[in-house]
Amino acid sequence: MSDREPRRRVPAPAKPPRPRGAVRRQAGPGARPVRRPGGTRPPVSPPLRLGSPRPRLRLVSLALTLVLLAFVVRLLQVQAVDASSYTARAEQNRYVVHTLAAERGEITDRNGVALAVSEDAYDITADPTMFGPRQLKIADGPERAAALLAPILGQDQAALVRKLRPENRNSRYTRLANRQTPQVWKQIKDLKTALANKAGTDHTTVNVLAGVFADPSSQRVYPNGDLAAGILGWVNADGQGGGGIEQQLDKQLSGKDGKVRYAQAGGREVPTAGSTETPAVPGADVELTIDRDIQWAAQNAITEQVKNSKADRGYVIVQDTRTGQILAMANSPGFDPNDLAKADGDAMGNAALQDAYEPGSTAKVMSMAAVLERNVATPLTHVVVPNRLHRGDRLFQDDIDHRTWYLTLNGVLAKSSNIGTILAAGELAKSQPEANKVLYTYLRKFGIGGYTGLGFPGETPGILAPPQKWSTSQQYTIPFGQGFSINAMQAASVYSTIANGGVRVEPTLVRGTKGADGRFTPAPKPRQTRVVSEKTAKSLAQMLESVVDDEQGTGVKARIPGYRVAGKTGTANRVDPATGRYRGYTSSFAGFAPADNPRITVYCAIQNATSGNYFGGQICGPIYKQVMEFALKTLQIPPTGAKAASLPVEYKP
Numbered sequence: 001m002s003d004r005e006p007r008r009r010v011p012a013p014a015k016p017p018r019p020r021g022a023v024r025r026q027a028g029p030g031a032r033p034v035r036r037p038g039g040t041r042p043p044v045s046p047p048l049r050l051g052s053p054r055p056r057l058r059l060v061s062l063a064l065t066l067v068l069l070a071f072v073v074r075l076l077q078v079q080a081v082d083a084s085s086y087t088a089r090a091e092q093n094r095y096v097v098h099t100l101a102a103e104r105g106e107i108t109d110r111n112g113v114a115l116a117v118s119e120d121a122y123d124i125t126a127d128p129t130m131f132g133p134r135q136l137k138i139a140d141g142p143e144r145a146a147a148l149l150a151p152i153l154g155q156d157q158a159a160l161v162r163k164l165r166p167e168n169r170n171s172r173y174t175r176l177a178n179r180q181t182p183q184v185w186k187q188i189k190d191l192k193t194a195l196a197n198k199a200g201t202d203h204t205t206v207n208v209l210a211g212v213f214a215d216p217s218s219q220r221v222y223p224n225g226d227l228a229a230g231i232l233g234w235v236n237a238d239g240q241g242g243g244g245i246e247q248q249l250d251k252q253l254s255g256k257d258g259k260v261r262y263a264q265a266g267g268r269e270v271p272t273a274g275s276t277e278t279p280a281v282p283g284a285d286v287e288l289t290i291d292r293d294i295q296w297a298a299q300n301a302i303t304e305q306v307k308n309s310k311a312d313r314g315y316v317i318v319q320d321t322r323t324g325q326i327l328a329m330a331n332s333p334g335f336d337p338n339d340l341a342k343a344d345g346d347a348m349g350n351a352a353l354q355d356a357y358e359p360g361s362t363a364k365v366m367s368m369a370a371v372l373e374r375n376v377a378t379p380l381t382h383v384v385v386p387n388r389l390h391r392g393d394r395l396f397q398d399d400i401d402h403r404t405w406y407l408t409l410n411g412v413l414a415k416s417s418n419i420g421t422i423l424a425a426g427e428l429a430k431s432q433p434e435a436n437k438v439l440y441t442y443l444r445k446f447g448i449g450g451y452t453g454l455g456f457p458g459e460t461p462g463i464l465a466p467p468q469k470w471s472t473s474q475q476y477t478i479p480f481g482q483g484f485s486i487n488a489m490q491a492a493s494v495y496s497t498i499a500n501g502g503v504r505v506e507p508t509l510v511r512g513t514k515g516a517d518g519r520f521t522p523a524p525k526p527r528q529t530r531v532v533s534e535k536t537a538k539s540l541a542q543m544l545e546s547v548v549d550d551e552q553g554t555g556v557k558a559r560i561p562g563y564r565v566a567g568k569t570g571t572a573n574r575v576d577p578a579t580g581r582y583r584g585y586t587s588s589f590a591g592f593a594p595a596d597n598p599r600i601t602v603y604c605a606i607q608n609a610t611s612g613n614y615f616g617g618q619i620c621g622p623i624y625k626q627v628m629e630f631a632l633k634t635l636q637i638p639p640t641g642a643k644a645a646s647l648p649v650e651y652k653p
Contacts, residue, residue, distance in 0.1 A: 020291050024223045101217040103256030105283035107245060109292040110325075110511055114223055116232050116246070116337075122185040124153065124177040130211030133166050138206055145208040152187050153177045165209075176212070178237050182265045187596060188212060220246075226336045230350035231288070231329055231509065233457075234337035244350060245286065245509065252513055255283035266555030273513060285514040289325035292317055297328035297630040301623045302604065303463035306332040307607035309619055312584075315352035316623060317492040318631055321592055324496065324505030324526050327382045327600070327631065329353075329489075345511040352488040353452070353459040357607065359491055360572025360616070361416045362590045363481030365424045366494060368413055370442040370535045376427045379410040379543050379647050385420040391439045392472035396422060399571065399615075411649035414553045415548040416569060425479035436467040436475055443484075445531040446497060446504065452489045453526065462486040481572055492603035495590045498544075499566075499598030502537035504529045539567050542645040545595045552649050557621035558589060560629055566598070567591025567624060569617035573606055585607035589620035591629055594640045602628045 107116035131141040133331040138144070142164035151155040153176065163174045177184075192209040199205045233244020239254070241247035244373070246484040258280035282503035298316040308312040318328035335343035371377050385405040389396045398417050405417065412420030429435040443449065449464030465474070474483040489507055497504040514520045532540075544566035547553040552575045554569040570588035575581070588605040592598040604627070606618040613619055631637075 048118055080497065082150075096634075097261045099215060100258035100260055100277070100280040101215065101239065102257050103218055103282040104220065104235070104239070105253045105285040105513075107286045107288065109288055109295070110327075111291065112287070113292045115228060115292070116220060116222050116289070118218035119221050119651060120182055121179040121217045122182065122214040122301050123175055123187065123217045124149075124180055124188065125173060125175050125213050125215055126164055127211040127213070128164055128166050128171050128174055129170070129172055131208070132169075135211075136206050136208060138208075141206070141208050144206075145212070146231045148191060148209065149176065149188065152184060152191075153180070157625050179239070180214075181219070185214045188214070220337075224292070224336045224387070225297060225338065226334045227288060227292070228329075229334050229337050230331040230352065231290065232337060232476070234340060234348075240440060240484040243348060243457060245288070248455060249286055249510070249513075252322070253283040255516075256281040283348070283621050284516070287511045287514065287520075288510055289320075289327065290329065290513050291327050291634065294627075294631050295328040295330060296633075298328040298627050299332070299334070301626045302330050302606075303332040303334075303617060305623055306606060308611065309606060309614075310611040310612050311606045312608040313347075313351055313355075314604070314606040315355075315488045316627055317352055317488055317601075317603045318627060319507060321496045321499035321598045321601050322505075323495075324507045325511070326489075326507055328627075329509075333380050349458055351457065353454070353456050356460045356462050356487060357574065357586050357605075358482050358484065358541040358572045359486050360481040360570035360586055360588060361418075361626055362491055362568050362570035362588050362603075362616075363486075364413060364416065364421050364479070365498065365544065365568055366443055366446050367421055367439060367479040368409070368543065369446075369498070369532050369536060369540055370428055370439055371409070371424050372539055373442070373525065373532045374428055374438065377409050377424060379408065379539050381409045382413050382651050383407050383409055383420045383423055384653075385412065385417050385423070389419045389422060391422060391476045393472050394476070396476060405650050406653045408648050408651055410543045410546050410647040411552070411651075412545045412593070414550050414570070414649050418549075418553050421480045422476050432475055433467070436470055436478075439479060440464075440467040442531070443478075445529065447490050448486055448494075452487075452493060454489070454509055456509070459489075460487050462490060481570065482532050488603060488605055491588070491605070492589055492601055495568075495592055495603065496601040497531050498537050498540045499592040499601055500537075501534040502530055502532040502587075504531050508620055541592075541595050542597070542647055544568055544591060545644050546647050549644050549646065550553075550649050553622055554615075555589065555591070556618045557617055558591060558624045558628075560593065560625055560632075562641065563593050563632065564595035564642065565591060565628070565645050566595035569615070569621065569622075570605075571614065571616045576608075584610070586647045587616040587619050589616050589624045591624060591628075591634065594637070595644070596642050597640050599637050599649050600628065600631050600635070602631070 024079060043646045092194050099620045103470045106114055106506045108114055131145060133139050142161045146157045148490035149160055155177065160176060163176055166174060176383055186306055192212060195207040195209055222232065231244055233246035234242045235246055236242040241250035241620040243419050258278045302314045302316045314332050316328065316330045317326065333344065333347045335347045385407055387402055387404065396419055398419055407415065407417065407420055409424060412424060425439055426435055428438040445466060449462055451461050493504065493507055505528050508523060508526050510523045512520055512522040545564060547556050548555040548565045548567050555567045558565055558567050568590055572586045573582045574584045574586045576583040586605060586607055587609055590603040592601045602624050606619055609619055
């Protein structure tokens with residue numbers, strides 16, 4: 001080959017394509033020589049192409065925008081649209097309102113001796129929403145709480161569970177027990193505190209009593225037990241008067257409740273959150289007209305006699321003849337308002353005002369008053385009294401068989417003759433119907449057939465039909481006390497009217513009230529009505545003395561040494577309330593002393609005495625004497641020292 005022959009160039013092997021984005025290395029000083037692998041290179045796969053991220057970013061941005069928009073809308077709703085309602089709900093959940101019970105006023109006797117007072121007590125309450133699973137983290141919160149509270153409150157456990165889990169799940173208040181003693185609340189509070197302390201260190205312990213609270217209240221207490229219970233009445237579980245003066249004057253006694261509002265958290269008050277309070281206004285104190293000592297004497301006397309006579313019941317009333325004020329009103333059987341659970345329902349009232357019964361011979365004094373006032377007769381008028389008297393459809397007789405009596409009008413009253421009274425009342429007019437009208441007028445003036453004016457709960461006005469409706473027999477029985485009905489207070493008022501010179505003063509039980517400011521407000525003056533003249537009243541007083549003073553009188557057991565006593569016995573057929581038929585007797589005695597300068601009236605009645613004597617003079621006369629003597633000494637009323645009139649009882653034909 002010639003040196004000048006051109007050399008043939010061998011083509012270099014083809015370089016593989018450089019991947020996109022790869023950085024070409026350039027040789028430079030210190031660069032490592034590129035190793036060229038030997039042999040055949042493997043084929044290279046095409047590069048992976050990624051999609052654009054912009055659509056996904058747009059989707060995420062849209063979702064976040066919608067979420068933020070929802071939050072903004074909700075925020076606007078809470079802070080702008082419904083702000084007031086949410087604020088109110090927050091306040092409701094945070095703040096608690098409790099009632100501040102007003103202290104009930106005291107009831108005292110005329111001398112300021114307490115008869116009914118209020119002592120500190122607590123109403124045990126609860127917030128049912130604090131016993132749910134969400135608050136306590138347990139399902140049986142009400143059951144556990146009830147198990148702890150039942151023995152302390154003396155209540156049924158199931159009943160407490162129903163109160164702690166009411167049908168209304170939003171209810172935040174329930175009353176578990178009323179008027180509990182401070183000792184009961186202390187037990188609950190100590191147990192509540194112990195659970196709270198243990199729950200703070202032991203996470204397995206739950207304070208199931210966190211939602212139990214106490215509202216300050218008061219408990220009615222009667223320091224003298226059953227004394228004057230018929231007058232006082234009682235206070236029920238709701239703190240309202242349930243009978244007697246407690247019911248009649250409940251508005252004045254109860255005062256006006258207040259309210260306190262405070263923040264709470266976890267069942268405890270938040271001191272720093274502040275509170276608002278409307279103070280309670282205490283009730284007024286009520287001063288009665290009764291004298292505790294005289295009431296005690298009257299109640300002891302009637303209770304003993306009812307027991308000895310095995311009677312259904314009895315009552316004694318003591319009244320100031322000049323003022324109409326009631327010094328005592330005793331009933332037997334009675335009840336203890338401190339322990340109503342043991343009280344007999346039939347005795348939980350004031351029978352002296354609620355019982356209506358036929359008075360019997362104590363009512364004859366009204367017939368005699370009409371006769372004297374109408375100038376039909378005088379105390380010395382002669383009355384021939386046969387053993388039997390036929391009038392209308394009946395044959396009348398006295399309580400004993402007797403020969404024909406020749407009595408004065410005074411003697412008719414002294415010997416309590418039914419026949420003599422019929423004959424005297426028949427002279428009130430020329431005809432029997434006219435005589436009935438006259439007698440009816442006087443009965444009404446004495447207060448028969450109407451309310452006494454006391455306004456006492458459950459009082460009966462009695463029964464007195466108008467004269468045109470009197471039956472044939474009533475025309476003749478009403479003059480001696482049968483055929484119409486009264487209550488014991490009406491009977492006592494009749495004798496006080498005579499003792500007061502013929503002027504009837506409405507009876508009163510309340511002397512006045514003392515408000516929270518300590519100012520005493522006297523009760524309104526009672527209404528006064530003249531019934532008969534002073535002359536007639538004086539004659540009747542002398543005639544009533546013969547009932548007690550004369551040996552032929554029926555009331556000799558009512559005599560009081562050193563005093564002139566006026567009185568009248570009564571023994572009436574008694575209508576049995578259960579059957580509506582006559583069964584047994586109403587025994588009674590009514591009178592006043594001193595007879596010539598009257599100061600005190602005493603009336604006694606016993607219903608259905610079944611042991612021993614049942615005549616009014618025999619079983620009620622001694623009670624009259626016992627109670628009257630005590631009252632005269634208590635009020636320091638001396639004898640007048642004057643001699644009795646000693647009107648004649650009989651005359652010689």
